[in-house]
Amino acid sequence: MERVDYLSDERKRAQFDVDAMKYVWAGSRHAFEVSDRISKLVASDPAFRKDDRTMLPRKELFKNTIRKATYSWKRIIELRLSEEEAAKLRFYVDEPAFTDLHWGMFIPAIKGQGTDEQHQKWLPFAYKMQIIGCYAQTELGHGSNVQGLETTATFNPKTDEFILHSPTLTSSKWWPGGLGKVSTHAVVYARLITDGKDHGVHGFIVQLRNLEDHSPLPGITLGDIGTKFGNGAYNTMDNGVLRFDHVRIPRDQMLMRVSQVTREGKYKQSDVPRQLVYGTMVYVRQTIVADASCALSRAVCIATRYSAVRRQFGSQNGGPETQVIDYKTQQSRLFPLLASAYAFRFVGEWLKWLYTDVTQKLQANDFSTLPEVHACTAGLKSLTTSVTADGIEECRKLCGGHGYLCSSGLPELFAVYVPACTYEGDNIVLLLQVARFLMKTASQLGTGKQPVGTIAYMGRIEHLMQCYSDVQNGTFFFLKIQLT
Amino acid sequence: MERVDYLSDERKRAQFDVDAMKYVWAGSRHAFEVSDRISKLVASDPAFRKDDRTMLPRKELFKNTIRKATYSWKRIIELRLSEEEAAKLRFYVDEPAFTDLHWGMFIPAIKGQGTDEQHQKWLPFAYKMQIIGCYAQTELGHGSNVQGLETTATFNPKTDEFILHSPTLTSSKWWPGGLGKVSTHAVVYARLITDGKDHGVHGFIVQLRNLEDHSPLPGITLGDIGTKFGNGAYNTMDNGVLRFDHVRIPRDQMLMRVSQVTREGKYKQSDVPRQLVYGTMVYVRQTIVADASCALSRAVCIATRYSAVRRQFGSQNGGPETQVIDYKTQQSRLFPLLASAYAFRFVGEWLKWLYTDVTQKLQANDFSTLPEVHACTAGLKSLTTSVTADGIEECRKLCGGHGYLCSSGLPELFAVYVPACTYEGDNIVLLLQVARFLMKTASQLGTGKQPVGTIAYMGRIEHLMQCYSDVQNGTFFFLKIQLT
Numbered sequence: 001m002e003r004v005d006y007l008s009d010e011r012k013r014a015q016f017d018v019d020a021m022k023y024v025w026a027g028s029r030h031a032f033e034v035s036d037r038i039s040k041l042v043a044s045d046p047a048f049r050k051d052d053r054t055m056l057p058r059k060e061l062f063k064n065t066i067r068k069a070t071y072s073w074k075r076i077i078e079l080r081l082s083e084e085e086a087a088k089l090r091f092y093v094d095e096p097a098f099t100d101l102h103w104g105m106f107i108p109a110i111k112g113q114g115t116d117e118q119h120q121k122w123l124p125f126a127y128k129m130q131i132i133g134c135y136a137q138t139e140l141g142h143g144s145n146v147q148g149l150e151t152t153a154t155f156n157p158k159t160d161e162f163i164l165h166s167p168t169l170t171s172s173k174w175w176p177g178g179l180g181k182v183s184t185h186a187v188v189y190a191r192l193i194t195d196g197k198d199h200g201v202h203g204f205i206v207q208l209r210n211l212e213d214h215s216p217l218p219g220i221t222l223g224d225i226g227t228k229f230g231n232g233a234y235n236t237m238d239n240g241v242l243r244f245d246h247v248r249i250p251r252d253q254m255l256m257r258v259s260q261v262t263r264e265g266k267y268k269q270s271d272v273p274r275q276l277v278y279g280t281m282v283y284v285r286q287t288i289v290a291d292a293s294c295a296l297s298r299a300v301c302i303a304t305r306y307s308a309v310r311r312q313f314g315s316q317n318g319g320p321e322t323q324v325i326d327y328k329t330q331q332s333r334l335f336p337l338l339a340s341a342y343a344f345r346f347v348g349e350w351l352k353w354l355y356t357d358v359t360q361k362l363q364a365n366d367f368s369t370l371p372e373v374h375a376c377t378a379g380l381k382s383l384t385t386s387v388t389a390d391g392i393e394e395c396r397k398l399c400g401g402h403g404y405l406c407s408s409g410l411p412e413l414f415a416v417y418v419p420a421c422t423y424e425g426d427n428i429v430l431l432l433q434v435a436r437f438l439m440k441t442a443s444q445l446g447t448g449k450q451p452v453g454t455i456a457y458m459g460r461i462e463h464l465m466q467c468y469s470d471v472q473n474g475t476f477f478f479l480k481i482q483l484t
Numbered sequence: 485m486e487r488v489d490y491l492s493d494e495r496k497r498a499q500f501d502v503d504a505m506k507y508v509w510a511g512s513r514h515a516f517e518v519s520d521r522i523s524k525l526v527a528s529d530p531a532f533r534k535d536d537r538t539m540l541p542r543k544e545l546f547k548n549t550i551r552k553a554t555y556s557w558k559r560i561i562e563l564r565l566s567e568e569e570a571a572k573l574r575f576y577v578d579e580p581a582f583t584d585l586h587w588g589m590f591i592p593a594i595k596g597q598g599t600d601e602q603h604q605k606w607l608p609f610a611y612k613m614q615i616i617g618c619y620a621q622t623e624l625g626h627g628s629n630v631q632g633l634e635t636t637a638t639f640n641p642k643t644d645e646f647i648l649h650s651p652t653l654t655s656s657k658w659w660p661g662g663l664g665k666v667s668t669h670a671v672v673y674a675r676l677i678t679d680g681k682d683h684g685v686h687g688f689i690v691q692l693r694n695l696e697d698h699s700p701l702p703g704i705t706l707g708d709i710g711t712k713f714g715n716g717a718y719n720t721m722d723n724g725v726l727r728f729d730h731v732r733i734p735r736d737q738m739l740m741r742v743s744q745v746t747r748e749g750k751y752k753q754s755d756v757p758r759q760l761v762y763g764t765m766v767y768v769r770q771t772i773v774a775d776a777s778c779a780l781s782r783a784v785c786i787a788t789r790y791s792a793v794r795r796q797f798g799s800q801n802g803g804p805e806t807q808v809i810d811y812k813t814q815q816s817r818l819f820p821l822l823a824s825a826y827a828f829r830f831v832g833e834w835l836k837w838l839y840t841d842v843t844q845k846l847q848a849n850d851f852s853t854l855p856e857v858h859a860c861t862a863g864l865k866s867l868t869t870s871v872t873a874d875g876i877e878e879c880r881k882l883c884g885g886h887g888y889l890c891s892s893g894l895p896e897l898f899a900v901y902v903p904a905c906t907y908e909g910d911n912i913v914l915l916l917q918v919a920r921f922l923m924k925t926a927s928q929l930g931t932g933k934q935p936v937g938t939i940a941y942m943g944r945i946e947h948l949m950q951c952y953s954d955v956q957n958g959t960f961f962f963l964k965i966q967l968t
Contacts, residue, residue, distance in 0.1 A: 054711045055542065055710075055711050057541035058539065138885065141795075142796065143796070143884055143885055144796055144797070144884075145796045145797045145805070148796070148797070148799065148805060174885075175885055225889060226539075226889055226890060226891055227538045227539050227715055227889070227890040227891075228888055228889055228890060228895070229714070229715070229880075229888050229889075229890065229895035229898075229899075230713070230714060230715065230895065230899075231711055231713070231714065231715065234888075311625075312626070312627070312628055312629045312632070313628070313629045313632070315632065321629070321632065329912055329916065333912075393877070393902075396713075397902075397905060397906065397911075400627055400628075400906055400910060401622065401627055401658075401659055401903070401906050401907070403906075404712055404713050404718075404902070404903050404906065405709060405710055405711070405712055405713075406710060406711040406712060406713065407710055407711075411712070411713035411714065411899075414713075415713075415714075415895075418877075418881075418888070419885070419888050421881060422881065422884055422885050422887075422888065423885070426884060427881075428813055428817075432813065
């Protein structure tokens with residue numbers, strides 16, 4: 001049978017320096033080289049095979065993930081990989097796993113909200129993975145409204161302990177990744193109650209399972225919450241349920257950097273500004289924007305290659321049919337997504353700068369840019385994840401029937417990506433926060449308070465109101481383009 | 485723990501006659517009663533359980549589907565169900581299965597394209613399921629462009645046979661449901677070649693598997709094309725691949741109602757108008773529109789009930805939080821989908837009427853309304869399936885994190901539904917056909933040819949051009965509503 005390499009034809013026609021673009025995409029030549037080296041390391045090791053992932057039954061899939069995570073850890077140590085290289089390895093292993101929560105949420109929560117003594121006590125175990133932690137915040141009944149969490153942590157001054165309890169069905173912890181099967185510990189968010197008074201939601205380090213036989217500790221009920229959307233995808237993760245029946249933990253397991261409970265049961269704030277926690281939120285959302293670019297670029301890459309290879313209609317005199325990438329209807333759907341993948345890559349870099357900038361300001365007790373930074377990260381998290389989720393599905397449809405087969409890679413990419421529209425702030429709720437911020441800013445114009453950063457333009461409102469465009473409508477605009 | 489039935493509260497407040505609405509939805513009181521009775525029959529029979537479907541490994545899932553299909557057939561016979569009741573039973577069993585293609589494509593293709601002799605020979609076996617058939621049209625390389633199919637059926641006058649052959653990799657039949665594992669026969673579409681001349685694509689009845697041991701017949705390669713999008717969903721179907729290596733079938737297995745090949749190898753058309761095949765296309769697309777309403781109404785039902793039960797934010801003085809259905813942002817996303825589900829239900833009924841009407845006209849050799857009917861069904865298929873696919877995903881997001889669990893029902897509903905945007909005419913290709921029809925109609929205005937049916941209004945173009953609305957923009961419109 002005839003074999004024609006249409007892709008190679010297309011690649012030869014690139015009108016830009018492909019290697020230079022690789023470095024731009026990676027961030028630097030160094031970043032590209034690390035990424036390239038680690039990607040080859042993962043791709044060439046059969047222990048990291050992914051092609052069977054959408055076909056494995058849930059139990060096999062999950063065992064496989066544990067095996068890969070353990071093996072990754074072994075290779076990271078054997079090869080003495082740097083932190084940058086280890087992160088890249090986990091990136092290319094490319095399976096949601098309990099390690100994401102351990103490294104991405106449990107450790108950062110202790111670092112951000114724990115005292116120096118707590119760091120010294122817990123972090124060495126966590127860094128060596130002698131304990132494995134997760135982040136138990138969301139409950140069956142509360143996600144967006146964190147202040148409405150129902151789990152209680154009641155201080156008992158007699159024993160110098162907190163008593164953790166799940167008073168209702170809806171107070172069950174529900175969703176935390178790594179909780180269902182693997183974690184030995186969790187940072188648990190619960191309402192702090194001292195002397196009958198509710199001080200709102202605070203974090204506590206809680207041991208969940210026996211370190212000898214991995215069985216749940218007394219008073220703790222644990223389980224996996226079941227199958228999630230898609231083949232493979234987040235089914236590699238043991239999202240779990242957790243209930244407490246009057247479980248006692250020592251007082252020093254409350255994360256006490258920002259507020260404390262004394263031996264006498266007195267609640268007090270430290271002089272560490274509460275705003276510092278927003279730094280973590282900016283950090284997490286910045287990584288979500290970076291991930292959006294990555295997920296969208298994968299989908300666009302698959303759909304673009306398919307569009308170059310697939311031919312349909314338009315054969316003349318028995319010659320080959322038209323490559324579908326040459327149809328305007330295909331281009332008008334695909335190319336804006338290609339452009340968006342690049343745009344999200346670059347706005348992700350800008351968010352990294354914004355995080356560094358706000359962190360420095362927060363450490364200098366300068367909170368002036370915080371509302372604007374919060375609005376930017378909320379808006380960009382919402383925008384990039386929504387466009388990416390819809391974009392992956394559009395890429396799937398752009399591959400016609402073939403996009404519906406798991407072998408195209410697109411069904412799993414969609415299923416593993418879509419929760420990003422919900423977690424770390426529901427996209428609609430986030431947009432409402434941005435709207436509220438913009439309305440507030442607009443209402444303060446004229447009070448002498450100058451808008452800063454991305455909304456500085458609003459301070460020039462009087463000038464802007466004088467400006468008019470001579471564009472009447474889209475048709476006019478397109479006509480002008482065609483005429484020039 | 486406290487249990488409050490929020491749903492019952494909401495139901496009590498309905499401002500319409502719920503029973504009357506049930507009959508409207510079902511189409512009639514009789515249709516409702518059949519539907520209700522059969523739904524209870526299926527729901528109460530443990531053999532039809534569905535709750536494990538998203539958890540079963542592919543092989544178990546598929547065996548389960550065969551078991552259910554066989555058991556359904558047994559019950560249909562035992563209970564002497566009417567055709568209407570049997571169809572409802574398959575509807576409530578609610579799993580894509582080889583039987584869909586057998587009853588929905590294989591038998592109709594023979595009925596529509598076969599001669600009376602072919603009906604008498606093949607249909608009795610098919611009706612008793614002594615043979616099981618599928619519909620082998622789509623190939624690896626050709627979907628939308630049916631005229632580009634590559635499989636050949638070359639007439640050999642010496643033996644009075646056709647030789648079916650797959651000359652290229654892309655000519656492999658790819659996707660037909662029921663083909664991979666179950667079907668004994670197929671209607672195969674192939675280029676008819678007689679005496680070196682290519683007469684285009686025609687249908688042939690081909691036996692694929694031995695009726696004794698179910699092994700593929702000589703020269704035939706068969707297989708399943710692998711895992712598809714989602715848990716459960718279309719993985720209950722054995723979508724397959726089929727290749728022919730010079731497979732011989734008797735001449736009388738060409739479907740000869742519209743065109744024939746004589747014993748001498750002469751190709752000729754019968755006096756049956758070719759346009760009759762469009763009747764089948766209208767019928768199939770009408771059922772797709774009806775299915776859209778059904779799928780969307782299920783998703784909306786789940787999201788509406790969730791929105792009534794879920795509460796988040798807005799607690800006053802420690803009272804319950806606000807039901808999320810009371811938030812305008814939830815309403816503005818959910819209610820238009822609820823309205824669309826009803827609208828699609830009613831436009832589906834209209835399409836049924838259109839099908840009856842065009843069938844009568846075709847039988848009277850009146851082809852005048854065919855272009856308009858074709859445009860209507862193409863446009864409505866595209867519109868309703870796109871809105872439904874996006875709508876199910878929106879309903880999933882409206883359930884927050886909980887919509888991501890298979891136990892919500894929404895992930896499988898999405899995965900099983902989305903191929904409707906691609907099969908039976910890719911939605912974008914169909915919209916282009918509608919656009920072409922509209923442009924053609926517009927270009928013929930003034931030539932004396934009066935547009936009919938849904939585009940009759942275009943005939944009044946001169947009058948319409950005189951009409952102006954005093955609405956300036958959306959704001960004005962909303963202001964007027966607020967003032968009145």
